[in-house]
Amino acid sequence: MGELLDDVLGGGSGGLTLVKMATAMRVCRAVYPCWALQTRGLSAAATPPGASGVSTPLKRLPARVKIVEVGPRDGLQNEKTLVPAEVKIQLIDMLSEAGLPVIEATSFVSPKWVPQMADQVEVMRGIRRRPDASYPVLTPNLQGFQAAVRAGAREVAIFGAVSELFSKKNINCSVEESLQRFEEVTRAAKEQSVPVRGYVSCVLGCPYEGKVSPEKVAQVAKRLYSMGCYEISLGDTIGVGTPRGMQEMLTAVSREVPISAIAVHCHDTYGQALANILVALQMGVSVVDSSVAGLGGCPYAQGASGNVATEDVVYMLHGLGIHTGVDLQKLMDAGVFICRALNRKTSSKVAQASCKL
Amino acid sequence: MGNIPTAVKHCLSYKDYPWLAGLLQEEQGAGKTGLPEYVKIVEVGPRDGLQNEKEIIPTRTKIHLIDLLSESGLTVIEATSFVSSKWVPQMADHTEVLLGIKRHPHIQYPVLTPNMQGFQAAVAAGATEVAVFGTASESFSRKNINCSIEESLQRFEEVIKSAKAVNIPVRGYVSCVLGCPYEKNIEPAKVAEVAKRLYSMGCYEISLGDTIGVGTPGTMATMLECVLKEVPREALAVHCHDTYGQALANILTALQMGISVVDSSVAGLGGCPYAEGASGNVATEDVVYMLTGLGINTGVDLCKVMEAGNFICEALKRKTNSKVAQACYKP
Numbered sequence: 271m272g273e274l275l276d277d278v279l280g281g282g283s284g285g286l287t288l289v290k291m292a293t294a295m296r297v298c299r300a301v302y303p304c305w306a307l308q309t310r311g312l313s314a315a316a317t318p319p320g321a322s323g324v325s326t327p328l329k330r331l332p333a334r335v336k337i338v339e340v341g342p343r344d345g346l347q348n349e350k351t352l353v354p355a356e357v358k359i360q361l362i363d364m365l366s367e368a369g370l371p372v373i374e375a376t377s378f379v380s381p382k383w384v385p386q387m388a389d390q391v392e393v394m395r396g397i398r399r400r401p402d403a404s405y406p407v408l409t410p411n412l413q414g415f416q417a418a419v420r421a422g423a424r425e426v427a428i429f430g431a432v433s434e435l436f437s438k439k440n441i442n443c444s445v446e447e448s449l450q451r452f453e454e455v456t457r458a459a460k461e462q463s464v465p466v467r468g469y470v471s472c473v474l475g476c477p478y479e480g481k482v483s484p485e486k487v488a489q490v491a492k493r494l495y496s497m498g499c500y501e502i503s504l505g506d507t508i509g510v511g512t513p514r515g516m517q518e519m520l521t522a523v524s525r526e527v528p529i530s531a532i533a534v535h536c537h538d539t540y541g542q543a544l545a546n547i548l549v550a551l552q553m554g555v556s557v558v559d560s561s562v563a564g565l566g567g568c569p570y571a572q573g574a575s576g577n578v579a580t581e582d583v584v585y586m587l588h589g590l591g592i593h594t595g596v597d598l599q600k601l602m603d604a605g606v607f608i609c610r611a612l613n614r615k616t617s618s619k620v621a622q623a624s625c626k627l
Numbered sequence: 628m629g630n631i632p633t634a635v636k637h638c639l640s641y642k643d644y645p646w647l648a649g650l651l652q653e654e655q656g657a658g659k660t661g662l663p664e665y666v667k668i669v670e671v672g673p674r675d676g677l678q679n680e681k682e683i684i685p686t687r688t689k690i691h692l693i694d695l696l697s698e699s700g701l702t703v704i705e706a707t708s709f710v711s712s713k714w715v716p717q718m719a720d721h722t723e724v725l726l727g728i729k730r731h732p733h734i735q736y737p738v739l740t741p742n743m744q745g746f747q748a749a750v751a752a753g754a755t756e757v758a759v760f761g762t763a764s765e766s767f768s769r770k771n772i773n774c775s776i777e778e779s780l781q782r783f784e785e786v787i788k789s790a791k792a793v794n795i796p797v798r799g800y801v802s803c804v805l806g807c808p809y810e811k812n813i814e815p816a817k818v819a820e821v822a823k824r825l826y827s828m829g830c831y832e833i834s835l836g837d838t839i840g841v842g843t844p845g846t847m848a849t850m851l852e853c854v855l856k857e858v859p860r861e862a863l864a865v866h867c868h869d870t871y872g873q874a875l876a877n878i879l880t881a882l883q884m885g886i887s888v889v890d891s892s893v894a895g896l897g898g899c900p901y902a903e904g905a906s907g908n909v910a911t912e913d914v915v916y917m918l919t920g921l922g923i924n925t926g927v928d929l930c931k932v933m934e935a936g937n938f939i940c941e942a943l944k945r946k947t948n949s950k951v952a953q954a955c956y957k958p
Contacts, residue, residue: 327844327848327880327883327884328844328845328848328880509954511920512916512917512919512920512921513879513917513920513921514920514921514922515920538950539950539954540913540916540950540951540954541875541910541913541916541917541949541950541951542875542913542916542917542920544872544873544875544876545875545876545878545879545917547876548844548876548879548880549879568954571953571954571955573953574950574953574954575950575953579872582871582872582873585843585871585872585873586843586844586872586873586876588843589842589843589844589845589846589873590843590844590845591845618872619869619870619871619872619905619906620871620872622902622904622905622906623840623870623871623899623902623905624902
């Protein structure tokens, strides 16, 4: 099988074309029919949560979960290999085909700081937008916001931190200063009817400060929500959180921000992501961020993984009978595609188990 | 055992990982969350883990691995398997391993005994606890041990009777509880039936194995609900494979339903024979990390387990499957 694929792919990412990658995926699917995806409980029509016979811990799960796909931005931003705009566009288009309702497309930061996102305008203009999907872009400041709107962005995102040290090291200002910058963005966005998503990072631990107080997370989340962010994504940036920490943090935040406006953004650096997501679902959270193929390593733990893989999240949600609108097979195709382009193995266990690539 | 490697000192000093100190000193308080206060970890790396490794590992390496694990606070370490070496060459040195390990008085070292012949050899080699391996899938039974579920249970009945006569506790395993590579879906009622049979025969504990790792929290909960009608909670364990990344979520679900025994494998040893290149057993380090964060007592020293994991991975010349070890162990 390896030789057949090498033949098709021209032996190495240097000789790859998009056509060859698509062929590779068809070959993969034919040989590895992924029977596990067809078993009971893996379609949206499976036993709905709360139905009779489903156990107490899982009785109050949401019937639907919105997946926010961050692979093209958060994922690729943390990959060392620079990926050409056409590959990013193809990836986003494939993710759109897979039914993802929200796909974070790119980031309007200075290319000096984040060279991977230098082709932000080209990507925004090149993608084929599904009318019922949204393609938010990161805008760290007013300048980025204005550039994003000019390039056709219809939703933006801002990134706050709970930890002072992390804020200083990452964006060279205090948490308060960053929130003031974001206020400018949210004001301008309101005027132009552009929805804003707020992110809070380091919610379960900071690489510099260690433990983070749930109350502090709640305060920053509340500020972003009051400024006008329609949704607050709470990020376990270094993946150190465990279900109890997640529970305590969400309890504190949900006193200030309605559960329906909360999302979780779990990193799988310590393998805890799915357990943390499960607990969040049990508390009523119904928006989950994830990254196709688990793209994006951890800059704080060399060689370790970062974002949780969308394939693994969708597998779990579908197994729970939760509707996501995502076609897992097409999602895996997108994962195979981008891994070949990056010349790396997938970080998704579902993909590893289902397909050799 | 010589000097502590620098990497482990890093863990112990927590200097580079300020959050780790907090995590490892987490308050005991799991009872408030409805979770068990104590979870017993059954370490299956030396048997279930190594059995699935392609390369034959030298006996002295197996012995050293078990000795390192014995130092980490684990109270149950599955040491080896008394099966025919024709079928499982990796376990051909079972007697040597059992005689070679340093046995701590408060640690159990169960060994697999598929039949009377294996049981007798195990006792002759000094085994003081044995395990029998049933399945909920007829096809899996026929393909794996060349007989029906009923025939296998009759064989185990002989073993358990003999074990009882010499006061040797027997642990029962049921495989394919959430899915089978041949039959796909497995009825929870079938799992409950096999678990009940093993328990009534005299197994003190039944370990329910998601052999191909396809289960998700919903199917885990449904299966456990069914089994709990037939076997008491305290006598149940879960043996989750991480082939589809679902193990920790499934284990969490089991804990929420009151299960307090979890099987795992150091460094996530043992791939999946049904999905080439995929992972198998859940990594002990990752389980201990989660349990510690939940405030659940395990008695296990995470750093020492990582040290054992590092040892065996170097011996096997492969990377660990433990995410915790990947993230924070620096040899």
